[in-house]
Each structure stands twice: as structure tokens, then as C-alpha cells.
Amino acid sequence: MTQAQKSKCFYCGKEFNNYVLCPDGHSICEECHNKPIIDKSREIYLKSSSMDPYFIFDQMLQQLYVPMLGCHHAFMVAGALLGALKKEGSVKITDKIVDEVFSRISNQAIGGYCGLTGICGIVPAVGACFAYLLGSKCGTDQEQKTVMEITSEVCKAIANLTGPSCCKAYSWESLRIAQKWLKKEFNISLPGSMEKIICYFDSFHPHGCRQARCPYYSKNKN
Template structure:
């Protein structure tokens, strides 16, 4: 399996977004869902079908990684053909990579339970929410990571604050770079901000590359190119 520049998993053509959601049939599972997008030929793939194989890649890859660098972990995962250029699998991937690097750096966490919880929570966040809800799933994934490692819930104090601060910090950095969306750019940015926040708030030092470079620009029809800090050029 190979990835192309187009976003549609059925035919490879670009996506078209609607102002209002429409009921559509998934081209893979044939379930009926409300969606704000289809490809130019009308194909629609639900979030579960889009992300299923990619999430399996993420879970297996993270379990087997000894890296202390969340960017390195994500770059390894992104090379798999089931991690598409864009898609809701990134909403699990960011937090899972951070959990893995955190564990490998000596952070205290019940890793297997945490990874499963990251999968569950990240999978609930819909694709396209960056534009439709104004909150990118990569930032939310970083917030979920922080919630899990600090055992936050709606009634906690410091951990509640940390979780919301994490999402806010990642989202602010993502928004500053501008649109249109790029799941790779947003994931790198969220993980970078999370590593810094964890060091500041919890004293765990994750490793980061001296320079983050993206190898996926050719797959993104909306790449910002030299206006993106990760563009290789």
C-alpha cells in the first residue's frame, strides 16, 4: 500500500468540505454517519475506518519503542503507509508517543493501562475538528496525555489545571503557525510543546531533535512549504 497526494482513501481525490453536515454512507463499512466532508467524487470514509489500521500501528510501534524522543517516535510511526497524511489517527498518535517517551525517560505511569486509555480517549475526538470546532486534535491529544499521567478528572485541582494548560499551550502554538491544517505540522508542534511543559511542570526531560524536519511535504497538497518551520526545502 502506498499513499498519494490526494486525501480520499478510495480514489485519492481531494476532499470537499460542507458548511453543514450531511448524512453519508461510509465507503468501507457502509454505516451511515453525519459528515462535513467527502471527496470530489462523493466518497466518504468514517473516522473509525480511516484510523483503525493506523491506530494498530501506533499501539504496536509505541509498545516496542525505547526512544526518549516523542518526535522520533512519531516520525517512525508516520513512515507506515497506514498513517495517512491527515486523519484522526493523529489524535491518538501524539499522546501515545508522548506517553512512550515519558515512560522511557523515567516518568511514573502504568504504561499499558495508560496507552489503552490514550487510544480510547483519542479515538473519540473527531477528524476535522481543527476547523469545525476550532480545536486541533493534536493539541487535545497532548492534553489527554497530560490528563492521564497526572490522573486528572473534572474534580481535581492541579492536574485539571495542567491538562487544560497543556491543550491551551499546544493549541496556541499550532494556531500561530496558521492554516490550512497539516496533521504532521500540528503533531510535531503539539509534542514539542508538551515536552517543554512536562519538563517545566513535572521535571521529566524528554529528548527532542535539534531541528525537526518533515519528510511528508510532497504528500500534502496544502503544504505551507518555506512558511512551515519543519519544511526541508
């Protein structure tokens, strides 16, 4: 929908301004939509023994029922990065840090707003991770500039993968860019490569997969 309508969450009963309805007319608030996956994925990435953010993200996709689209991907991308960094050990990642990063993400990652405002929730998710690591806040100099450069690159990459939108492709591409900037800013080299990513979710896309136009499409890897 392009105009908000007052809706009541099917699960918790909360009233909210809504832009997304299921085919049967049901509405789900952002918290009820995201919280189960956020909670379960957190167990995965904080306990993972891998330093590979792609592998950690794939663990979430394999072990959880993850809807094809939605801002739970923003938290999963941030979780994969923070989990990999925690295992790598160059920077200290605590539960308190994860809580802070997720709190920031929740203020900007809202389902459907990729189309309504042009900003996918994964963009502020990557930004929140780097803002915390760099100590960026409103009024800082180079720190804020660097975070904005990172999010600008993520946003551009996502735009190049759009038509229609795909949260899986956005997630993998964002991890690639984050991996590059971690090396540039902190000299942290996380393992893993987008070249090994093969997507098998094309048949689940409600708006239609981009197929040959997507670098992660399975038949493009053959």
C-alpha cells in the same frame, strides 16, 4: 463541507453525519479511517527502544502509510509521548493506561473538526496524556488548571501554524510543548529537539504546503 450530510461508510456501511467526502463522493467513518493506523502505530511505539518522542513519531511516519491529514495524528502524538515515557521509566505506562488515554481522545478528536470548531484533535490528545498523568478530572483544582494551560498553549501554537492546516506540523509542535511541560511538572527530560525535524511531506499536502512560513519546511533548514 460546512453542513453535515448523512453518509454511509464505504468500508463498514455504517451511517453517520459526515463533513468530508473524497473527490469520488466516498465517505469513511472515523473508526475505519483511524483504526488501521492506530493499531499498527501502537505496535511501533510500545516496542520502541527510544525515549525520544520525535524519533518514535518519525518511526510511525516512515513505517506506515499515513494520510497527510486526519485525526490518526492525534493518537500518534499521544502514542509517541506514552511510548517515550514508558521507556524513560519515571512514570508507569501500561496497556490499560494507553487504552484509557485513547478512549478519551476518541471522544474529541474527529476528522474535519479543526475547521468546524477550531479545535484540532491533537489538542485533546496532549490534554488526555497530561490529565491522566496529573490525575485531572472535572472538579479537581490545580490539576485541571494545569491541563487547561497546556492545551491552551498547544491550541495557540497550532493556530500559529495554520493557513492552511497541517497535521504533521501540528504534531511536531505539540510534542515540543509536551516535552517542555513534562520537564516543568514532572522533572522528566525526554531527549530530542524540533531543530532536527525536516519535513519532506510538502508535495503531498492536498491544500498546499505553507512552505517558507513553516518552521519544519525542508528548504528552511538548509
